[in-house]
Amino acid sequence: MISKRMEKMLIEDMDSLVKPANEVAVVGTSNTLDHALLLMTTNKYSVVPVIDEKSKIKGLISMPVIIEAIMDIEDVRFDKLGEIKVEEIMDTDFPVVTMDFELEDILRMLVHTAFISVVDDDEVLIGIITRQEILTGTNRIVHNFERVYDVKDREAERV
Amino acid sequence: MISKRMEKMLIEDMDSLVKPANEVAVVGTSNTLDHALLLMTTNKYSVVPVIDEKSKIKGLISMPVIIEAIMDIEDVRFDKLGEIKVEEIMDTDFPVVTMDFELEDILRMLVHTAFISVVDDDEVLIGIITRQEILTGTNRIVHNFERVYDVKDREAERV
Numbered sequence: 533m534i535s536k537r538m539e540k541m542l543i544e545d546m547d548s549l550v551k552p553a554n555e556v557a558v559v560g561t562s563n564t565l566d567h568a569l570l571l572m573t574t575n576k577y578s579v580v581p582v583i584d585e586k587s588k589i590k591g592l593i594s595m596p597v598i599i600e601a602i603m604d605i606e607d608v609r610f611d612k613l614g615e616i617k618v619e620e621i622m623d624t625d626f627p628v629v630t631m632d633f634e635l636e637d638i639l640r641m642l643v644h645t646a647f648i649s650v651v652d653d654d655e656v657l658i659g660i661i662t663r664q665e666i667l668t669g670t671n672r673i674v675h676n677f678e679r680v681y682d683v684k685d686r687e688a689e690r691v
Numbered sequence: 692m693i694s695k696r697m698e699k700m701l702i703e704d705m706d707s708l709v710k711p712a713n714e715v716a717v718v719g720t721s722n723t724l725d726h727a728l729l730l731m732t733t734n735k736y737s738v739v740p741v742i743d744e745k746s747k748i749k750g751l752i753s754m755p756v757i758i759e760a761i762m763d764i765e766d767v768r769f770d771k772l773g774e775i776k777v778e779e780i781m782d783t784d785f786p787v788v789t790m791d792f793e794l795e796d797i798l799r800m801l802v803h804t805a806f807i808s809v810v811d812d813d814e815v816l817i818g819i820i821t822r823q824e825i826l827t828g829t830n831r832i833v834h835n836f837e838r839v840y841d842v843k844d845r846e847a848e849r850v
Contacts, residue, residue, distance in 0.1 A: 533834075534833045534834065535833070535837045535842075537837070537842065538832070538833040538836065538837070539833070542829075542833060566767070569758060569767070570762075570767070572755060572758075573755045573758040573759050573762065575755075576753075576755045577755070578737030578738075578753070578754050578755060579737075594735075594737070595737050595754040595755070595758075596731060596732045596734075596735045596736070596737060596754070599728060599731075599732040599754075600732050603729075603732065608725070608728070608729070608769070608772075610767070610769035613767075636833075639826070639829060639830050639833065640830060642826050643823060643826045643827050643830065644823075646805075663822050663826060664802055664803075666826060666829060667798070667801055667802045667822060667825060667826075667829075668802050669829075670701075670798060670825060670826075670828075670829045670832075671798050671799060671802065673697070673829075673832060673833075674693045674694070674697040674698070674701060674795075674798065674832075675692075675693065677697065677836075678694045678696070678697070680845070681842050681843065681844060681845060682842070682843045682844070682845050683694075683696065683840050683841070683842050684840065684841045684843075685840060685841070686839070686840060686841050
């Protein structure tokens, strides 16, 4: 359990925690790898969510996985970029939550992943939660918590 | 200023905060882009430090920047990968600290960057500090701070 005091200071506004889908770069399941690589290069992202034609999230695709997919023993076969679809190589084991998420779970998940996808009950992508927002909150806590609240050592109390 | 209580709980062990250079994937300034791309693919990193022949850090190189460097108006020119050196396109404006860093500065910098390079006085790469360690510490604080310390609302005191 995270205390209410910590939660309030970590995330000032729960709505701002989720970066909305219309501000997130995504690729389609049926896109080919050359399209994905171009989109990720233009947006300077190395991992993006993959959605189907109904905007449902189906996986994540990353630049290292794209390059790996076109490598053979001797060479990188860039001519294969147009032949492989994103859905063939995307990572389908990815962190995802619905809007009724617990902050506690988000914090635990973000230790191991750069972002978490947020979906509605039909698996449609609503947005993403990134490490950046949590780190902003961490800065608030370490700087302000002991100004706002009265903190004492428990040992000292026993004296 | 970060209070001693917060600092102690955020980072249990300052040494473990820095991932040592021998565990960090790096590329050389004079490597060509095909070498860099292969190394990053193998290690699943999309950004790595660039060092010179004396192990001094000179910049960062990322997959999006590599792909961008070989794009022209109409196409991605993969044949150019072997012709361009890392030092020609690396990002030379990158976050770096020496070992006498203040945790406060690290926290502020990590809001905007995925990792910080740590160097000695000769600019030799000692290691990196990642967001992962800070997020581990954030989990400790939000779960344990109010168990270890006695926290009260300041308003309540005035009554």
